[in-house]
Amino acid sequence: MSFSFFKPSRPKTPQELARAIKDSLMALDTKTVAEVKSLEKALEEVEKNFVTMRCMLSGDGEVEPNMDHVSQLIVEICKEDVLALLIHKLPILGWEARKDLVHCWSILLKPMVGSTYCCSQYIENHLELLDFLVVCYDNKDIALNCGNMLRECIKFPTFAKYILESPSFELFFKYVELPNFDVASDAFATFKDLLSKHETAVSEFLTAHYDEFFDQYEKLLTSANYVTRRQSLKLLSEFLLEPSNSLIMKRYILEVRYLKVMMTLLKDSSKNIRISAFHIFKIFVANPNKPREIKVILAKNNEKLVTLLHNLSAGKGAEDEQFEEEKELIIKEIERVSRLSNPEC
Template identity: 80%
Template sequence: MSFFFKPSRPKTPSELVKAIKESLLALDTQTVVEVKALEKALEEVEKNLLAVRQMLSGDGEAEPSAENLSLLTTEVCKEDVLGLFVHKLPILGWEARKDLVYCWCILLKQTVGSRYCCVEYIENHLELLDFLVVCYDNKDIALNCGSMLRESIKFPTLAKYILESPSFELFFKYVELPNFDVASDAFSTFKDLLTKHENAVSEYLTVHYEEFFQLYEKLLTSANYVTRRQSLKLLSEFLLETPNSQIMKRYILELRYLKVMMTLLTDTSKNIQLSAFHVFKVFVANPQKPRDIMVILAKNHERLLALLHNLSVGKGSEDEQFEEEKDLIIKEIERIARLPINLS
C-alpha cells in the first residue's frame, strides 16, 4: 500500500519573515535553557535562512519573483529582522552565517518603488553598524561582519556614519590584529571607507585632520611590513584624489610627515620605497614649501640624491614616466641644496 503526500505549499514572503523572526528570537539565551532546545532552534534558523536565500535568488530553475522580492524586503524591515540578523549572528553556525550574509547583501540592494528600504532601516538603526565594526574583535564572525559592512558602506549615508562614528578609530587597531585573515579583511573595509565616497571622506578629513593623520602615522611607521606597505599605498590613493586637494596641500606643509616619507624611502622593501616616492615627490614639488621643509631637504640632500639615483621601477612605459618625475625631483633637491639657506 502506498501513500501519496501533497508537497507542502511554499511559504509566502510574510509567512517566511514571521518564521525567520520567531526562530531567531528562539535563540534568546533566556528562553533556550537546554542544549537540545538550542540545537533545534539553530536548525530552524538554518532552514528558514536557506528559504529566504532561495526566495531572494531563485531555486536554480526559476528566477526570483519581483513581487516576492518586494514583499519580502518590506516585511524584513517592518518586522525588525535586519536587527536580529546582526545581533544573533554570533550564535549561529557556519552554514547559517554564510546564508545570513548572502541575504543581507541581496536585501540591501532591493528597492521597493524607488526606495532602498533596508538601507533606510539601517539609517534608523545606526547602532547596527557599530555592532558590526566591533565584531572584528570576534575572529569567528569577523569575516562575515566585514562582508556585511562593505555591502553597507556602498551607500554614502552609511559610510558617512561610520567615518564619523567613534567606531571608525577601531580600524587602526583591527588592521594590525595578529590574525592575518581578519587584519586583511579589516583593511579592505578601511580602504573602502576612505576611497568609495570622495566627498564624504573629504568632509571627514577636513574636520578630523589632526587626529586622523596622527593615527595614520602609526600605520606608516608600523613594525609590520604588510601594514606599512598597504597603508602607504592607500595614503597615496586617497590623498591624491581631487576632492582631497586641500587636505593634501595641508599635509605636504607638515615637516613630521615629510620625515616619515624620508624614512620610508630608506625601507628595505623596494615596493615601499617606490610608494613612498609618490608621496615624497609632492612635498618636494610643492612651490610653496615652508622654510623647515626646505632646510631638511637641504641638510639631507646628499643622502636623498643617492637614494633617488638608485631607485627604479623596471621596464616599460611606467618606467619612463617614473624616470621623468624622478629627474624633476632630483633637480629640485639640487636647486634647494644650492640656495643660501641658514641650516641652523
C-alpha cells in the same frame, strides 16, 4: 487509504517566512549553553529558514525569484525588526547560516522598484547596527562575514559618512593590525572602502578631523608590520591625490613630521615601499610653496636623499622611463633647494 501526508508542504508566504525567521532567531535567546541539543535544534531551524529566504530572494538556480515576493519579504523583514535580529544574532549563528545571510544581505539592501520601503531605510533609522557590525571584527569567527556586510552598507554614502564620524571608526586602526592575517586584510579592505568610495564624505571627514586622523595614520605608516606599511602607504597616495582632497593634500605636504615619515620609508628594506614612498615624497619636494622648514630638511639631507634616489629604480618599460624622469626632476629640485638654502650642517 489517504497518502496526503506525502504531499509537499505549502511554501511559506513572505509574511510567514519573515515571522518564522523572527521566531527562530528569538528562540535562540531561550537556549543556554547547557541545553546543547535544544540549541542545536534551534540553530537548525534558523538555518532552514535562511535557506528558504535565500531561495525566495535569489531563486533556486532553476526558477527566477518572484519579485513581488522579494519586495513583500523585504517589507516584512523591516516591519518585524528582523533586520536587527539578523545582525545581533550573527555571533551565535552557524557557518552555513552566516554564509546564507551574507548572500542575502546585498539583495536586502537594494532599493526595490515600486517598493515603499527597503532595508537601507531601516538601517538609516537604526544606525547603531553599523557600529555593531564594526565591532564584530573583534570576533574572528564572524569578522569576515561582518566585513562583507559592512562593505555592502558602505556603498551607501549616508552609511559611510556615519561610520567615518562614529567613534567606532577609530577601531579600524587596531583591526588592520590584528595578528590574524585574514581578518586584518578584510578590515583593511573595509577601511579602504570608507576612505575611497564617497569623495565628498571623505573630504568633509578629513577636513573636520585632520589632526586626529593623520596622527593615527602615521602609526600605520611606521608599523613594524610590512603589510600594514605597504597597504597604508598605497592607500594614502590614492586618497591624497583625489581631486576632492586637494586641500587636504596641500595641508599634508606642509608638515615636516610627514616629510620625515616619507624620508624614513625611502630607506625601507622593501623596494615596493620605497617606490610608494617616493610617489608621496615627490609631492613635498615639487610643491612650489614649500615652507622654510621643509626646505631646511631637504637641504640638510641633500646628499643622503640624492644617493637614495639614485639607487631607486621602478623596473622596466614605459613606467620606468616616467619614474626615472620624475626622479631626476626631484633630484634637481633637492639640489636647487640645497644651493639656495646653504644651511649649516
